[in-house]
Amino acid sequence: xxxxxxxxxxxxxxxxxxxxxxxxxxxxxxxxxxxxxxxxxxxxxxxxxxxxxxxxxxxxxxxxxxxxxxxxxxxxxxxxxxxxxxxxxxxxxxxxxx
Amino acid sequence: xxxxxxxxxxxxxxxxxxxxxxxxxxxxxxxxxxxxxxxxxxxxxxxxxxxxxxxxxxxxxxxxxxxxxxxxxxxxxxxxxxxxxxxxxxxxxxxxxxxxxxxxxxxxxxxxxxxxxxxxxxxxxxxxxxxxxxxxxxxxxxxxxxxxxxxxxxxxxxxxxxxxxxxxxxxxxxxxxxxxxxxxxxxxxxxxxxxxxxxxxxxxxxxxxxxxxxxxxxxxxxxxxxxxxxxxxxxxxxxxxxxxxxxxxxxxxxxxxxxxxxxxxxxxxxxxxxxxxxxxxxxxxxxxxxxxxxxxxxxxxxxxxxxxxxxxxxxxxxxxxxxxxxxxxxxxxxxxxxxxxxxxxxxxxxxxxxxxxxxxxxxxxxxxxxxxxxxxxxxxxxxxxxxxxxxxxxxxxxxxxxxxxxxxxxxxxxxxxxxxxxxxxxxxxxxxxxxxxxxxxxxxxxxxxxxxxxxxxxxxxxxxxxxxxxxxxxxxxxxxxxxxxxxxx
Numbered sequence: 001x002x003x004x005x006x007x008x009x010x011x012x013x014x015x016x017x018x019x020x021x022x023x024x025x026x027x028x029x030x031x032x033x034x035x036x037x038x039x040x041x042x043x044x045x046x047x048x049x050x051x052x053x054x055x056x057x058x059x060x061x062x063x064x065x066x067x068x069x070x071x072x073x074x075x076x077x078x079x080x081x082x083x084x085x086x087x088x089x090x091x092x093x094x095x096x097x098x
Numbered sequence: 099x100x101x102x103x104x105x106x107x108x109x110x111x112x113x114x115x116x117x118x119x120x121x122x123x124x125x126x127x128x129x130x131x132x133x134x135x136x137x138x139x140x141x142x143x144x145x146x147x148x149x150x151x152x153x154x155x156x157x158x159x160x161x162x163x164x165x166x167x168x169x170x171x172x173x174x175x176x177x178x179x180x181x182x183x184x185x186x187x188x189x190x191x192x193x194x195x196x197x198x199x200x201x202x203x204x205x206x207x208x209x210x211x212x213x214x215x216x217x218x219x220x221x222x223x224x225x226x227x228x229x230x231x232x233x234x235x236x237x238x239x240x241x242x243x244x245x246x247x248x249x250x251x252x253x254x255x256x257x258x259x260x261x262x263x264x265x266x267x268x269x270x271x272x273x274x275x276x277x278x279x280x281x282x283x284x285x286x287x288x289x290x291x292x293x294x295x296x297x298x299x300x301x302x303x304x305x306x307x308x309x310x311x312x313x314x315x316x317x318x319x320x321x322x323x324x325x326x327x328x329x330x331x332x333x334x335x336x337x338x339x340x341x342x343x344x345x346x347x348x349x350x351x352x353x354x355x356x357x358x359x360x361x362x363x364x365x366x367x368x369x370x371x372x373x374x375x376x377x378x379x380x381x382x383x384x385x386x387x388x389x390x391x392x393x394x395x396x397x398x399x400x401x402x403x404x405x406x407x408x409x410x411x412x413x414x415x416x417x418x419x420x421x422x423x424x425x426x427x428x429x430x431x432x433x434x435x436x437x438x439x440x441x442x443x444x445x446x447x448x449x450x451x452x453x454x455x456x457x458x459x460x461x462x463x464x465x466x467x468x469x470x471x472x473x474x475x476x477x478x479x480x481x482x483x484x485x486x487x488x489x490x491x492x493x494x495x496x497x498x499x500x501x502x503x504x505x506x507x508x509x510x511x512x513x514x515x516x517x518x519x520x521x522x523x524x525x526x527x528x529x530x531x532x533x534x535x536x537x538x539x540x541x542x543x544x545x546x547x548x549x550x551x552x553x554x555x556x557x558x559x560x561x562x563x564x565x566x567x568x569x570x571x572x573x574x575x576x577x578x579x580x581x582x583x584x585x586x587x
Contacts, residue, residue, distance in 0.1 A: 012451045036455070045390065072191065
């Protein structure tokens with residue numbers, strides 16, 4: 001169950017959008033095997049009759065009035081942008097050149 | 099300090115300057131701070147003094163300096179979360195906690211070091227180098243909030259703010275001989291706290307005494323409409339509780355599962371002596387069993403990485419943070435991959451990959467789903483225990499501070515440090531760590547953990563205040579008086 005290959009880690013890294021070197025992948029595959037072996041214990045007690053908990057303190061249906069409130073100016077929102085043009089975030093090409 | 103300010107024997111400017119002088123003297127060795135805002139802090143201090151002269155004192159901590167963990171945003175002040183990813187970023191807004199600190203007239207000295215994005219138990223995962231424990235500079239100050247705790251122990255600040263996802267306030271408090279509180283989940287706003295694991299993260303107060311911690315708790319707590327998980331209820335009366343100094347009739351539950359294997363003898367000795375003090379003060383001790391606690395660590399290291407893999411997806415190099423490899427030819431996705439490769443450290447990558455795995459189809463039910471069920475069982479354990487006792491207690495951490503570098507290549511050993519603190523986060527209840535002595539083996543501080551039911555944070559302050567007073571009477575002086583004096587380098 002816990003065995004995880006270098007190729008699987010490579011696939012996960014692609015999903016997570018993180019470039020990884022061969023040595024990083026190999027090292028991480030080893031570590032993942034150990035960690036997954038340890039955390040897989042949760043299955044021992046997680047019976048079908050136990051409901052899952054996503055949130056410790058139940059707070060439901062939090063809504064707010066639909067009012068305009070002060071917020072960041074465009075300049076403030078763009079203040080941390082790596083690149084910008086004409087009050088917009090400038091990003092590398094997304095769809096390719098064609 | 100607040101008393102001296104009120105009596106007029108010192109000013110906020112004097113206090114602030116004195117703390118910057120201490121920082122200058124010792125932080126070369128301790129490395130608690132990532133950024134110092136001298137100009138801003140002195141301006142806040144001047145404003146505080148001027149207001150006081152006109153009779154305007156917004157809180158009992160007005161004019162007192164504070165160190166802020168670098169995971170909480172402060173407008174215009176660099177916030178890195180201990181990561182290269184956010185190097186140079188200056189947030190355009192204040193966290194609710196920061197707004198409340200400013201309104202209370204508290205002076206923010208600067209930002210403290212931490213494990214990258216709060217992932218770690220030693221502050222060694224900071225991209226800007228480790229923080230050193232003032233008790234022994236070759237040892238870790240705990241983590242992730244090691245900078246805040248070390249700043250308190252080294253007298254670089256009398257107050258600090260931390261955040262606690264699996265013990266990041268309490269474990270650093272334990273290993274530095276200071277006090278730290280994780281309030282009930284939703285008790286303090288998370289707005290402006292850079293998210294690691296949203297269902298576990300909680301900001302909280304740190305100080306050198308229980309009462310100071312309570313005073314800071316009251317400043318930062320309360321409902322905030324900007325945080326959808328914020329609890330809309332009155333703040334528990336923690337200051338009143340901290341001053342009570344009486345535990346007669348209270349039932350203290352000792353958790354059987356948190357005192358056996360893996361706990362250092364000196365830690366257990368000091369813990370049991372602390373318990374004896376509470377009995378002498380009139381409390382009744384009962385043993386409680388929480389059988390699911392054996393699985394808490396495993397469940398935590400699925401839930402926290404899962405939530406982190408989702409939360410940290412925001413660091414995509416498009417809107418803020420660094421951007422690597424944008425040569426006009428590469429695609430957005432390629433730039434994203436390169437940036438995340440360069441921007442994240444090893445532990446963050448490890449957890450993102452683990453979380454991505456636990457959430458991926460085919461594995462979701464076995465890992466993340468099962469972990470969520472364990473969470474239900476943990477809450478049931480706590481409910482059963484709180485039916486028998488008003489508060490629960492345990493050692494905060496299984497060992498005293500370990501050596502820097504000792505566990506960096508062994509993630510599992512590192513994770514074991516959080517064994518006693520994690521259940522509290524999983525259940526969303528309150529937890530406090532306060533110093534209960536020095537371990538026989540190494541002369542290093544030991545933390546005593548008190549856990550209280552959700553929104554009964556006052557109970558842990560009542561018990562903590564009483565224990566602190568009893569120990570102070572026994573020792574004759576605060577524990578930190580035993581810490582080595584840090585000389586200027």
